[in-house]
Amino acid sequence: MSRTFTPKVITANALLEGDAIWFTEDDTWTRNIAEAELITDEAHGDLRLLEAKADQGIVVGVYLAEAKPTDKGPAPTHFREAFRTRGPSNYAHGKQEV
Amino acid sequence: MYVYNDFDEGFVRERVAQFRAQVERRIDGSLTEDEFKPFRLMNGLYLQLHAYMLRVAVPYGTLNSAQMTQLAHLADTYDKGYGHFTTRQNIQYNWPELRDVPDMLSDLADVGMHAIQTSGNTIRNVTADHFAGAAKDEVEDPRPIAELLRQWSTDHPEFQGLPRKFKIAVTGCEADRAVIRAHDIGIQVVRNKAGEIGYKVIVGGGLGRTPMIGKVLNDFVSKADLLPYCEAIVSVYNLLGRRDNKYKARIKITLHENGIEKIQDLVNARFEQIQPVFAGVDPQCLAEIEHAFAPPLFKTASTDGYEAARLANPAFRSWTDTNLADHRADDYAIVSISIKKQGATPGDATSEQMRVMADLAAKYGHDELRISHEQNVILPHVHKSDLHAIYTALRDVDLATANIGLISDIIACPGMDYCALATARSIPVAQEIATRFDELKLEHEIGALKIKISGCINACGHHHVGHIGILGLDRAGVENYQITLGGDGTETTTIGERAGPGFGADEIVPAIERLVLGYLDLRMCKEETFLHAYRRLGAAPFKDILYPEKAQKNAA
Structure with a gap:
């Protein structure tokens, strides 16, 4: 029995700064998950993952992460991915800083 | 303390130059991440959730003031103005950019420091009793052999690809402040009946997903034999340790699966083979190292002012009651500086705080500082007449919290606020517990209590040996915290017992x-x-308190 494919985004860390980034529809990387491409088809996801991994000269550790659609664009579903969009909880550092 | 000789200096500088070239080749695309990753890990550079993290070794937890000042410089220049002291006596920088890391390593080399072997399947930073060289109950300062072990293990050609990481801890006392029974090798300086100094060698301890207490492999290894004996242990493990399963690769599992007798036989056989031809210890080299760790010239002065200040100032008295330990020299004390003000992040120090501690060490502390595995900073040699001045300076930068060994002196790993391996956060739990008991004004009433928090099963926060241990897990996409009870990380090492079902993030502090x-x-x-x-x-009354509904049901 096949599993139902749940929506995902492609994410990684930037090579130079190391911060979380997401893959967009036009093959660029964004620091805002809401601008990422939301992938709803498994075969398309596999293809896009290959394309994203081709950018390994500027990104590190590409993977598919669970996400959900919202009015503002894709948003994380798991708390780990939510932290990656913000930064740590003990200081206002990381993405929440700006 | 030990100062790099020309060989150390040349070796570390060469490593920095190599890594600088490797970073350049990664950035210009000549190296893929798969090719680059082993190089960065060899130099302590990890990639975490939000950024790179550089783990810098503080060998056996000992620093001088120039080194601490340099750590502050790194925090200001390449990071966000702070550093995080860890349970392995290292310091971690949470926000470096890849391009800057070679410069950071170069700045560290300027003060005789490095980040070599702070990652990877190698022998890691050798940790030690943070009171080493100062403790009243010590047989001998264990740091000369810790330094010897550092030199022997650094870039050791046979041990760069062990089945798994390998951690060594040393102590010079029966009282164990270095958790030696939870290390791959634990070494205790002992004296035999003939009055000779030697080493009790314990192997196969560890925390993580399979916590185990180390077993005594040898009750007495002589000073001359310590290095070849350790070489024999690691060499046996290198061949026998499992490489098929990462979770069964540590020496604790090798020992568990093969039994202590078999390991003893193999180690003895290997030792007999290598000892006659072992070229690793030059007696003159050891003598120079021992000389470098000779105790400072202790001063004599009146302590009348100290006693008067204690009587006059209750806050100072409280701090001296809590944060001092017995020193071997008359009228001296060991000062533990708490970097765990209630509500602060355990182990974090700002660059300003680092500079103040460095200056105090230079002015009053014979230029020595220590990092403890409990994530505090120690001034090991302070004359009591200087304590009030130190207290006053510490108070100005929020470092005079009188809570050493109390409920708010919590060990916490970085957890999911930073760590890519974590399954839940640790820091906010520590902050909330400390803040809550400060509000209740019960901390001193409760007395000695060690809470240790890990944000995943790997147990960097030592939760297994906390009197109360807390383990953060991911349960179906929600943070969940398991409590263990009765753990102990001292010479009476005990692995805590799981209390029962976990608690949600909003339930754990209550x-x-x-x-x-x-x-x-x-x-x-x-x-x-x-x-x-x-x-x-026993556990029963404590479980009843933790799970009152279940206790009621059982009583009905």
Whole structure:
């Protein structure tokens, strides 16, 4: 029995700064998950993952992460991915800083 | 303390130059991440959730003031103005950019420091009793052999690809402040009946997903034989340790699967083979190292002012009651500086705080500082007449918290606020527990209590050996915290017992509050600590407090 494919985004860390980034529809990387491409088809996801991994000269550790659609664009579903969009909880550092 | 000789200096500089070239080749695309990753890990550079993290070794936890000042410089120049001291006596920078890391390593080399072997399947930073060289109960300062082990293990050609990482801890006392029974090798300086100094060698301890207490492999190894004996142990492990399963690769599993007798036989056989031809210890080299760790010239002065200040200032008195330990020299004390003000992040120090501690060490502390595995900073040699001046300077930068060994002196790993391996956060739990008991004004009433928090099963926060241990897990996409009880990380090492089902993020602090208030009702007297009460009563009454509904059901 096949599993139902749940929506995902492609994410990684930037090579130079190391911060979380997401893959967009036009093959660029964004620091805002809401601008990422939301992938709803498994075969398309596999293809896009290959394309994203081709950018390994500027990104590190590409993977598919669970996400959900919202009015503002894709948003994380798991708390780990939510932290990656913000930064740590003990200081206002990381993405929440700006 | 030990100062790099030309060989050390040249070696570290060469490593920096190599890594600089490797970073350049990664950035210009000549190296893929798969090719680059082993190089960066060899130099302590990790990639975490939000950024790179550089783990810098503080060998056996010892620093001088120039080194601490340089750590502050790194925090200001390449990071966000702070550093995080870890349970392995290292310091971690959470926000470096890849391009800057070679410069950071170069700045570290300027003060005789590095980040070599702070990652990877190698022998890691050798840790030591943070009171080494100062403790009253010490047989001998264990740091000369720790330095010898550092030199022997650094870039050791045979041990760069071990089945798994390998951690060594040393102590010079029977009282264990270095958790030696939870290390791959634990070494205790001992004296035999003939009065000779040697080493009790313990192997196969470890925390993580399969916590185990180390076993004594040899009751007495002579000073001359220590290095070849350690070489024999690591060499046997290198061949026998499992490489098929990462979770069964540590020496604790090798020991468990093969038994202590077989390991003893293999180590002895290997030792006999290598000892006659071992070229690793040059007696003159060891003598130079021992000389470098000779105790400072202790001064004599009146302590009248100290006693008067204690009488006049209750806050100072409280701090001296809590944060001092007995020193081997008359009228000296060991000062533990708490970097765990209630509500602060355990182990974090700002660059300003680092500079103040460095200046105090230079002015009053014979230029020595230590990092403890409990994530505090130690001034090991302070004359009592200088304590009030130190206290006053520390108070100005929020470092005079009188809580060493108390409920808010919590060990916490970075957890999911930073760490890519974590399954839940640790820091906010530590912050909330410390803040809550400060509000209740019960900290000193509760007395000695060690809470240790890990944000995943790997147990960097030592939760297994906390009197109260907390383990953060991911349960179906939600943070969940398991409590263990009765753990102990000293010479009477005990792995804590799991209390029962975990608690949600909003339930864990109330659960700890219930548990600790319940202990106050259960204890026989104020002198009976949480751990003693637990040992006397067993787990049952504490479980009843943690799970009142279940207790009621059982009673009905």
